[in-house]
Amino acid sequence: MDNTQDKLTDTQIMFLVISSIFGVTGLLLPRMAVEVAGVDSIITIIITGIISLMLLRVMVKLSSKYPNKIIIEYARDILGSSLGNIYAFIFTIYLLSISGIVLRIFADTIKGIILPETPLEVIMITMLFTSMYLMLNGISSLSKVCEIFMPIMILVSLILIFLPLKKFNIEEIYPIFSMGIKPILKGIPKIFSAFIGLEMVLFITPFAKDANNILRYSTVGLLIPTCLYTLLVSTTIGIFGIATTKFSLYPTLEIARSINFPGAFAERFDIFFMFFWVLASFSTLSCYFYMTALSVAKLAKLNYYKPFALIIAPLIFLIAIVFPNLQEIFIYSQYIGYLGISILFSNVILYIVYLMRKRRHIQ
Amino acid sequence: MREFDDLKPAEKVDLTLSKNIYENLEKFEAFLGESSDIIIRKFKLGLNEIPCAVVFVDGLIDKEIVNNHILKSFMCQVTILEENRNRPIDNTQAFEEVKEHVISIGEIEEVSTLKEAMHSVLSGDVVIIIDGFNKFIAVSAKGWASRGITEPEGEVTIRGAREGFTETIRFNTALLRRRCKDPNFVIKSTKIGRRSNTDISYAYIRGVANPKFITELERRLSNIDIDAILDSGQVEQLIQDDYLTPFPQIQATERPDKAIANIFEGRIVILVDNSPFALIVPATFQQFFQSPDDYSERWMFGSIIRFLRWMASFFAVLTPGIYIAIASFHPGFIPTDLAISVAASRATVPFPVFVEAILMEITIELLRESGARLPKPIGSTISIVGAIIIGDASVRAGIASPIMVIIVAITAISSFIIPTYSLSMTIRMLRFPVMILAAILGIYGVILGFIIIFSHLVTLKSFGVDYFIPQAPMYLREWRDYILRLPIQTQKFRPESLDPLDKKRKKD
Known part of the structure; x- marks a missing residue:
């Protein structure tokens, strides 16, 4: 490992997990949720949060068995060389695609709301370069930036959630369970894509200052986005009702737009929110970029990831640019979401295999 | 230490000290003889008439001390001493006797190389050479004209000590x-x-x-x-x-x-x-936002002012950029009335917003720099002329819009509020790249600039301590003295990030 880097403190781990989960999806989630399960999506989110909490436990447990390795390396140890390599390869491809999708959704949102006349490519390239500047400085700098940006983002999100509460109409949230339990469970896989980013914990063990605290702090790091998601979706539904939420592209921004402070220039709170949303998305993108570069380096059995960043950046750009429109991305990102879920769940299998091997070893 | 030889490479001088005073003096003269401010005074010590000399630099020593405590003791008081004791100072004992009975000055030092001796002379000591010894006595009699302790002009406080460091x-x-x-x-x-x-x-x-x-x-x-x-x-x-x-x-x-x-x-x-x-x-970065005033006034005001400084630093970096972005890319972001008045005020201006902003910002930098270099009374005149006349005239002439003048003024005032000059200079300079980014990418450019600044800040270190402490890495305990300055009663610990050996300020 890169020894010149500082080790990650506990709070840094927490914010890394928060920022890799809570980013781009924050803008889209209410619509995604409502499409899936209507009013009951609030419950779906809570259930998904609980499931991911359990997954997180397994993932941290597993990675703590290999304190000096990340998933790409110990997958080989557990699954054997060939199978492990295939797994690691799929994992890397997945990370790469997620980076591309994050970049694309980000750029599309910027283009749609802030810069309608600027070419998409310009937005993407500038963002990618900025992100590269950060991630080349290592995970320590990355986590520090998360530590600066995420508290502000959480604060602004809370403002966004609680300021329009007087428009909140409690009747919109009733009737819960009107359609039974089935849509709630059906919605879980889709909602799960909002929790993607959890895999960050598979990458931080070698860099942690105190590996024993990873579980506790990453749990907090997961709980915060879960709470924010739940609050955000219930506020959106409570204010707009299901029908409106379903048909707005960025429902979170719609809420922001509906806020008006008495007086001053806050006529467009959405722009204010966008400012901080860009910061959050930037840290998400940088996290994924970093994970991808590190995975590729480890796949090539090298410790030095920086040169790979230069190869990966164009790849991310290509993935991001290949989609003709936002609709296609949403479809594709669903598949990637499913892939992400299976990768997250594959950790359970990895853990079981690990335990079996260990038992056999002892016998 | 430096090589002594390169002090005067042309002359070949034997650098070892001899026991003969005249040979030693010759060596001094070889190096210092040409300079007019070097004084070498020869005299005889006591009844045995031992040849002695003092060497010093005129202007670096206190003449009073040299005359009364060195020369007078050597020439008059020694003979009184000898008469009282009824035995003259012996040639072989002279060095110790002089040290113990003659020089009535606190700080003295024995020097045994020419290099040290030369150094003592040049930093304001008086070097005493006695015949028969290959070592000298360096007596501290420093005294030169210097500026007194005055109020620090660069860092003024309302309530706090009026003393500032000086050149000595x-x-x-x-x-x-x-x-x-x-x-x-x-x-x-x-x-x-x-x-x-x-x-x-x-x-x-x-x-x-x-x-x-x-x-x-x-x-x-x-x-x-x-x-x-x-x-x-x-x-x-x-x-x-x-x-x-x-x-x-x-x-x-x-x-x-x-x-x-x-x-x-x-x-x-x-x-x-x-x-x-x-x-x-x-x-660390937060230190540059502190002023002694924060601590001497009640904590609430200290906190408010501290918070104001942080706000001001963001204003100073981002305001012109945001204005450029809004005026040239997204007028829809501000309330319609305001957007109309911005557009109306810009109607007569022939330049794009970016050019207008750069022109005005450069003007204010010019004013500031010229005001700083001029003598004080003229300096303040210049700033008044600049602020009122140029601002007003450029609006009338249609070169700048009134709103631009307001923006420039806010930026300038915000950058003045930062108590440390070196950081306030950084912040003044940073707004130019942000303005350029804003001119290219609108508000997105401003955000990018913001991100780049922070991405850069977190990579910095000062003597191995992270620069953006206590925010990144987070040290919550130090937030008591960060953006806010909480009551002194709560400031129980020294900054954890500095890893002090004694962690607590209080006993308990």
């Missing part, structure tokens, strides 16, 4: 020593500069400051190789961690109270002779 290092160490009577308060010294031989002192409290900073500082100081140090600013640039950044990583201050407060926190203060600015290491 001895006064400065005294200013610090007076504020800390702890026997563990250490002031160490070294010399830097091949030719200038500038005195440098660094002060810290043993048992508070972490030794890793002290050894690191000593290493960096000993690595300096330069012919002359003229100001502490040079030392700062030679020992800082990263010279490719606009951000100052070492804090300079004129205020002894600020310096000593930092020493109590576990930092080290470096004093450089001939410079009224002390350096504080390690420095």
Whole structure:
């Protein structure tokens, strides 16, 4: 490992997990949720949060068995060389695609709301370069930036959630369970894509200052986005009702737009929110970029990831640019979401295999 | 230490001291003889008439002391002593006798090489040479014209000490020593500069400051190789961690109270002779937003003002950029009435917003710089002329819009509010790249600039301490003295990030 880097403190781990989960999806989630399960999506989110909490436990447990390795390396140890390599390869491809999708959704949102006349490519390239500047400085700098940006983002999100509460109409949230339990469970896989980013914990063990605290702090790091998601979706539904939420592209921004402070220039709170949303998305993108570069380096059995960043950046750009429109991305990102879920769940299998091997070893 | 030979390579002088006074004096003359301010006075000591001499630099010594405590003792009082004791000073005993009975001055030192002797003379000591000995006595009789202790003009406080550091290092160490009577308060010294031989002192409290900073500082100081140090600013640039950044990583201050407060926190203060600015290491970003006033006034006002400074620094960097972005890319972001009035005020302006903004910002930088270099009474006139006449006239002439003038004024005022000059300069400069980004990418460019600044800030370190502490990495305990300044009663700990040996400020 890169020894010149500082080790990650506990709070840094927490914010890394928060920022890799809570980013781009924050803008889209209410619509995604409502499409899936209507009013009951609030419950779906809570259930998904609980499931991911359990997954997180397994993932941290597993990675703590290999304190000096990340998933790409110990997958080989557990699954054997060939199978492990295939797994690691799929994992890397997945990370790469997620980076591309994050970049694309980000750029599309910027283009749609802030810069309608600027070419998409310009937005993407500038963002990618900025992100590269950060991630080349290592995970320590990355986590520090998360530590600066995420508290502000959480604060602004809370403002966004609680300021329009007087428009909140409690009747919109009733009737819960009107359609039974089935849509709630059906919605879980889709909602799960909002929790993607959890895999960050598979990458931080070698860099942690105190590996024993990873579980506790990453749990907090997961709980915060879960709470924010739940609050955000219930506020959106409570204010707009299901029908409106379903048909707005960025429902979170719609809420922001509906806020008006008495007086001053806050006529467009959405722009204010966008400012901080860009910061959050930037840290998400940088996290994924970093994970991808590190995975590729480890796949090539090298410790030095920086040169790979230069190869990966164009790849991310290509993935991001290949989609003709936002609709296609949403479809594709669903598949990637499913892939992400299976990768997250594959950790359970990895853990079981690990335990079996260990038992056999002892016998 | 420097090689003595390169002081005067042309002359071949035997550098070993001899027992003969005349040979020794010849060696002195070979080096210093040409200079008119070097004084070599020969005389005879006591009844045995032992040949002696004093060597000193005129202007660096206190004549009173030299005449009354050296020359007078040597020439008159010695003979009285000899008569009382009824035995003359013996040639072989002269050196010790002189040290013990003749020189009535506190600080004396034996020197046994020509190099040391030369050095003592040039830094203001009086060197006494006695025949028959190959060692000298260096007597401290320093006394030169110097500026008194005055109020620091660069860092004014409303409530706080009015004393500022001055050019003489001895006064400065005294200013610090007076504020800390702890026997563990250490002031160490070294010399830097091949030719200038500038005195440098660094002060810290043993048992508070972490030794890793002290050894690191000593290493960096000993690595300096330069012919002359003229100001502490040079030392700062030679020992800082990263010279490719606009951000100052070492804090300079004129205020002894600020310096000593930092020493109590576990930092080290470096004093450089001939410079009224002390350096504080390690420095973190939040430190540049502190002023002694925050601590001497009630905590609420201290907190509000501290918060205001942070806001101001963001204003100073981002306001012109945001204005450019909104006026040229997204007028829809501001309320319609305001957008209309912006557009109306810009109707007569022939330039794009970016050009207008750059013009006005450069003008204000010009005014500021010229105001700073001029004598005070004229300087204030210039700023009034600049602010009122140029601002008003350019609006009337249709070169700038009134709103632009307001924006420029807000930016300038915001950058003045930052108590440290070096950081306020950084912040002034940073707004230009942000403006360029805003002109290209609108508000998105401003956000990008914001991100790049922070991505850069977190990579910086000052003596191995993260620059953006206590935010990144997070040290929640230190937030008591960060954006807000909470009551002194709550400030129980020294900054954890500095890893002080004595962590608590209070006993309990």
